[in-house]
Each structure stands twice: as C-alpha cells, then as structure tokens.
Amino acid sequence: xxxxxxxxxxxxxxxxxxxxxxxxxxxxxxxxxxxxxxxxxxxxxxxxxxxxxxxxxxxxxxxxxxxxxxxxxxxxxxxxxxxxxxxxxxxxxxxxxxxxxxxxxxxxxxxxxxxxxxxxxxxxxxxxxxxxxxxxxxxxxxxxxxxxxxxxxxxxxxxx
Numbered sequence: 001x002x003x004x005x006x007x008x009x010x011x012x013x014x015x016x017x018x019x020x021x022x023x024x025x026x027x028x029x030x031x032x033x034x035x036x037x038x039x040x041x042x043x044x045x046x047x048x049x050x051x052x053x054x055x056x057x058x059x060x061x062x063x064x065x066x067x068x069x070x071x072x073x074x075x076x077x078x079x080x081x082x083x084x085x086x087x088x089x090x091x092x093x094x095x096x097x098x099x100x101x102x103x104x105x106x107x108x109x110x111x112x113x114x115x116x117x118x119x120x121x122x123x124x125x126x127x128x129x130x131x132x133x134x135x136x137x138x139x140x141x142x143x144x145x146x147x148x149x150x151x152x153x154x155x156x157x158x159x160x
Contacts, residue, residue: 008027008028008066008067009027009028009029009030009065009066009067010028010029010030010032010064010065010066010067011028011030011031011032011065011066011067011068011069012032012034012058012060012064012065012067012068012069012090013031013032013033013034013036013068013069014033014034014035014055014068014069014070014071014073014087015034015035015036015037015069015070015071015072015073015076016033016035016036016037016069016071017036017037017071018037028047029047030047030048030049031047031048031049032048032049032050032051032060032065033048033049033050033051034051034053034054034055034058034073035054035055035073036050054077054078054083055070055073055074055077055083055086055087056077056078056079056082056083056086057086058086058087058089058090060090061090062089062090063089063090063091063092063093063095064090064092065090065091065092065095066092066094066095066096067095067096067097067098068087068090068091068095068096068097068098069097069098069099070087070097070098070099070100070101071099071100071101072100072101072102073087073101074099074101074111074112074115074116075101075102075111075112080111080112080115081115081118081119083115084115084116084118084119084121085118085119085120087119087121088116088119088120088121088144091121091144093144094143094144095143095144096141096142096143097116097121097141097142097143098139098140098141099112099116099138099139099140099141099142100137100138100139101137101138101139102135102136102137102138103128103135103136103137103138112138113126113138116142120144121142121143121144122142122143122144122145123140123141123142124140124141124142124143125140125141126138126139126140127139127140
C-alpha cells in the first residue's frame with residue numbers, strides 16, 4: 001500500500017497486522033489503531049493509541065482524520081455498508097481513504113467498492129491484482145467527491 005507516502009496529519013489505521021504495516025511516522029501528528037493484529041503498545045510511537053472498536057462503530061468524532069488506512073476491514077466487517085459509512089463519517093472532507101481488500105473472484109463489481117460508494121466516497125487509482133493464492137485483491141484511494149462535481153452531476157440529472 002502507498003500509506004507510507006500519503007499518510008500525514010491525523011491518521012486512523014484499521015487492520016494493521018504488524019508494526020511493518022503502519023505508515024511512516026514522520027508526518028503523522030496522531031495515529032489511532034483499530035483492529036491491530038500483533039502490534040503491541042510497546043512498539044507504538046508516542047503519538048499512537050490503540051482503540052478497541054469495530055469498523056462499524058468507530059468511537060471518534062465526525063471528520064476527525066486526514067487519512068484512513070483500511071486493510072481488509074470492509075470484507076471482514078459484520079456489516080460492510082455500515083463500516084463504510086463510519087469510515088466516511090470520521091474522514092475529513094478533504095481527506096483520503098487508502099484501502100486494500102479482497103475482491104470476489106466471480107464478479108468485477110467489487111463489494112468493497114460498492115460499499116464505499118454507498119458510504120458517499122468515490123474511488124481513484126484502483127488497482128487489481130490476482131496473486132497465485134485466491135481471492136483477488138483490490139486497492140486504491142477513496143475521497144469525498146469534489147463539490148463542483150456534485151453540482152455538475154445534479155445539473156446534468158436536472159436537479160435544482
């Protein structure tokens with residue numbers, strides 16, 4: 001994932017398995033971890049906190065994070081649509097979601113992407129990979145749509 005290059009400011013990391021998965025700390029002022037696997041408190045930098053929560057019920061205020069890094073949290077969540085809405089809720093309007101997830105092997109309309117769209121985010125720079133082991137993977141960036149885009153799309157649909 002490109003988290004090391006893009007993560008800065010206030011960062012929420014959902015699903016980090018090891019300290020090697022965490023974004024570089026140089027530009028991070030605060031790091032919150034949800035669903036951290038083998039990451040131990042002793043290995044965390046001073047600006048990090050580990051939070052016991054599910055992606056569907058994030059205990060953070062609205063628009064709290066500049067970047068959300070999400071590894072396999074949507075397909076593993078009990079309620080993926082709710083998890084996508086929660087991620088969108090805590091992401092700042094100018095923020096970025098960096099995601100990596102599994103894709104169903106039988107369809108190209110990936111569930112993770114569909115849930116992100118229903119959460120109000122649009123995807124960019126989506127890449128697919130088919131490793132030797134199944135299932136296929138999808139990764140990319142999701143953001144809120146530009147307000148100008150929203151106005152133009154509404155105008156094209158005939159909405160006022």
